[in-house]
Amino acid sequence: MSQPMEQPLWARLFQLPDQPGLPIQVRLRAVVVQAILDGRLGPGTGLPSSRDLAQALGLSRNTVTAAYEQLVEEGFLESRPRRGVFVAANAALARADVPALQQDPFRATSGTASQRPPDWRERVLRSQAERPTLAKPRDWHAYPYQFIYGTYDPELFPTDDFRECCVRSLSRVQLPHWTPDFEKVDVEALVEQIRQRLLPQRGVFALPEEILITVGSQHAFYLLAEALFDRSTRVGLEEPGHPHARNSFSVRDPQMVNIAVDDDGLVVDAMPNVDYVFVTPSHQSPTTRTLSLERRQWLLRKAELQDFVIIEDDYESENLYAGAPMPALKSLDTSGRVIYIGSLSKSLSPALRLGYIVAPRELIAELRVLRHAQVRHPSAFLQHAYALFLSLGHHESHARRVNAIVQERLARVGDALQRHLPDFQFTPPQGGASVWVEGPAWLDSAELADVARTHGVLIEAGRAFYDRPPYPCPQFRLRLSSISGAQIDAGIHALALAVQELAAARGIRRGGGGLVH
Structure with missing residues (x-):
């Protein structure tokens, strides 16, 4: 349950508009209703007593009491004996016969140009609001x-195993391993589990300084875009392809180049000249097709001939039901032209937000500094708990x-x-x-x-x-x-x-x- 705010904050929230044609009680009811409908006051939020609110707003207590009683009757508020007045559970569905405010109660009321709020539609320089993406309805x-993707499946989540790892991470003996400020580095145990347990399964062998932990694979896309792309950069993407990668890359407004896919994955021969190409070779997103070995080898050769870099998202590589696993592009790379992106949390729960990048140490060093400026580092607690999850064999x-x-x-x-x-x-x-x-x-x-x-x-x-x-x-x-x-x-x-x-x-x-x- 929300706690009541201090009096100065209530005075700010319930600032009465300068509308002399409306009685003060009506103006007070209007600002309370507006705060509820805008979501500033959620269900169960406690309001100040009539005495305290009257003192904060400089009104008579009778005016505040009358406004409260009317809003209780209309279903916006509810009175709880000996406890106070609270926002009703279904307040957003209520309707009141209160004149609409001519201005936001948070806005200054004198109407001068200097007190108008910023026009955020004009100020936002890189809006993503209109870009197509995967989204679930709120309910x-x-x-x-x-x-759909991105929901919790209780049938699959390893509750007992993951709880064990979290409890172990919270033990006193483990606290020193994740409680300090890590700044630019990662939890060493997780990096070691990735390089010794996960990557070798994909034929990839990396040094610790070639691995960076991210807040999921989407964070990896964004980091790479920030570090490598600008408006002159030509980035090839599969069409159809991964919408989250496309949207993350678009923040830096590179020149997007669409490349067709067919039953064997990315059509390498259809590629124009690019600086980078993003691929999901294991199970192409969304068609699930696997990039053939012949095309993998030709893509790597073409990257050398045309001097471009491959960004490989090893999407769902662990989920294989037929045939032999195809080697990761990174495992076939002999010239350092593949940036490899992996996810730790996708099969467990996307809400955990843990992923990693494998790339040459020079690039990883730059990405560490950039990540530090953005989020400092991913949760050290989750990194430590997941390292235990891997070390105990729970992941396999x-x-x-x-x-x-x-x-x-x-x-x-x-x-x-x-x-x-x-x-x-x-x-x-x-x-x-x-x-x-x-x-x-x-x-x-x-x-x-x-x-x-x-x-x-x-x-x-x-x-x-x-x-x-x-x-x-x-x-x-x-x-x-x-x-x-x-x-x-x-x-x-x-x-x-x-x-x-x-x-x-x-x-x-x-x-x-x-x-x-």
Whole structure:
């Protein structure tokens, strides 16, 4: 429960507007309502007593009491005997017959030009507000069928193992290993676990000074953009590709160059001249295709011939269900042209925000200084706890368990798609935790996503993955890291109902093999 503020702060929050035509009590009710609707006063926030607020605002106590009583009656406030007055739990849904304020209560009331607030739309120089990205609705947890990324899966999270590591990190003997200010360095135990346990599995062997811990892979994208890109830099990206990488890179406004992908991943022969190219070779985001060994070798050779650098996001490399693992580009690199990005938290929980960069020591040294200026360093406690998680073998056992469960979910979603949406195309992935689906040519997946939400289904529309999305865009992604296997068939059936509803609105009827005009 929120605690009441000091009197000067209440006077600032409830500054009465200069509107002589309105009674003081009405003006007081208006500023209280405005503060609630704006979210400045959340449900359960305690308000000062009528005596204290009257003293803070220089009003009579009767005026404040009358305003409180009216707002209680209207549902904005609630009175608790012997405790005080609080913002009601459903206050934002209430409505009051109070004249709208002509100005924000936080704004000075004299109306002079010097007291006007800044125009932030003019001042923001690098807005990301309009860029397409993957986003969940605020009430995503209320949807029964969540084919989306970034949600917590209680079936997969290793609660007991991770709790053990956190408790061990909090023991007195371990406190000196993570409580000091690390400034530019990282927890040595985590760096050692990465270089001795994780990287060798991908054929990568690095020195400690070639590894930097990040606040997730997206932080790695941003660090690289800040250090390496400007408006003259040409950056190649897969199309469709990773929206978070594209958006992070765009902050420095480089020249984005789209490169096609096909069944063998990035089409290397289609690459124009670039300074950097970003790739997700293990399981291409979002198509899940794997970059062939022939193309990996040709990409590395081309990087030497044309003098560009490869940024490799080893996306979902641990999730492999068929065939032999493909070597990381970094493992094949003999000239130091590959910057390698890995994630520690993706398969565990994206909320942990732990990742790392492997690159030549000269670049890592620069990134350390840049990271220090941004966030100083990632949580040392989480670094230490995750180092224990790795050292005790929990990471490997968790990965095996995740792979078995996700492989089962992939089989279920493949069967459900064939039965409920037979005219939709997909290729069962060899790894990863998602399926890239292509609907009929008339379908736009963003429109389908809107209709699907009314059926309780969340999907990732294909438009977010394109720099230049087609219309209609029939592709979409089904993530399987958050939905239980038991819900998949019902979820795809509900999605099929959404397709039928959208088709009916377009005048498209179902034929023997699916939907036809």
